[in-house]
Amino acid sequence: MNLFFPEVCEACNNSLSDNELVICTNCRHQLPVTNFHFDNSEAVKKIIYGRVKLENATALLHFSKKGIVQQLLHNLKYRGHQQISGFFGKWLGAELSTTKDYRIIDVVIPVPLYKTKLRKRGYNQVTKFGIEIAKALKADYNDTVLVKTKSSTTQVFKGRLTRWNDDGALFSITERESLKGKHILLVDDIITTGATVEACASVLLKIDNIKLSLATMAIAD
Template sequence: MPDNPIHKIFWGKIPVVNASAMYFFKKGGSVQRLVHQLKYKGHLEIGTLLGQNYGHKLKQEERYKDIGLIIPIPLHPKKLRIRGFNQAEVFAGGIAGSMHVQLNSSAIKRVVATSTQTKKSRYKRWENVSGIFEITDSAVLENKHILLVDDVITTGSTMEACLTQLNTIPGIRLSVAAIACAVR
């Protein structure tokens, strides 16, 4: 996929089968407002509806037909307690329901609480997420095509950190999806 800007983020770093996002995210744009309503105002129905719509779209594409498990990027338990929900999990749940694929929110966990990435440079983001994820149930992941889901892909550093851990599992194939990918 030489012209896929989302796929290019991971090119040469982690082997990713497919990479996609529903929208491109521009600062101050309507997609940013939509994501903020979900993430910071608690409008979970936005994430569910977006996930359902995207799941229907992905289900029609041949390259996503063999997805065996959908995993949202996990939040650290402390952040999850504060926010009350994981926006990536809400979106992933909508996708899973539409695709009729199991959602697993416990096979990988975030073991390090990181500070917000919104104002960090590409290098600082990468440094901030190094070693923050841990596999909790490798057996359920073996020999599966996993769809890893997040709300927004900016530099890809969080997704890359999670993909790096998942890539240690025997026979795993990895694809990624997000509500939006930031425009640079």
């Protein structure tokens, strides 16, 4: 099969060797790793400081326009290359499982897509990322409790203050009882302004006595 359909690196499109998966060794060494969860960095938390309370927050990689991470996320979101999501999930999950702050996570919840976008794309790009992290942390994975109730395309041209007031209406929760008192890890592909995380968190934090942390594939520089 490799003779006719060779597996190639998702970043550079060169053929992968037998011991390489998804990303070649050379490209992996070029990835701008953050190490936030090892350095106790609060870079991600600062993005939404004063808006929602997070126990811990991290991102695996730095994202910059026209960079290698943008190429990978583009392949994941628009070209159906879901193996990238699982690859990042295994990577970050393995690292988080060595840190005490994340070993106490009870359940992993992905940021959901609106139903029309999910049908069009055919998958949520964060699903495999979240599943692999949940496996590594020995936590539950729940992709049904948090639901996106309307499209956010009209939000693009709104300022942060406006989104702060009404973004919570974009999401709802289907039930609360099973999550009471849990430590939830919300996962997403990238954090930029923090508006999406804020909208999800504002709904999840209505559940009694929960703690909320965040993990993303990338953080925009």
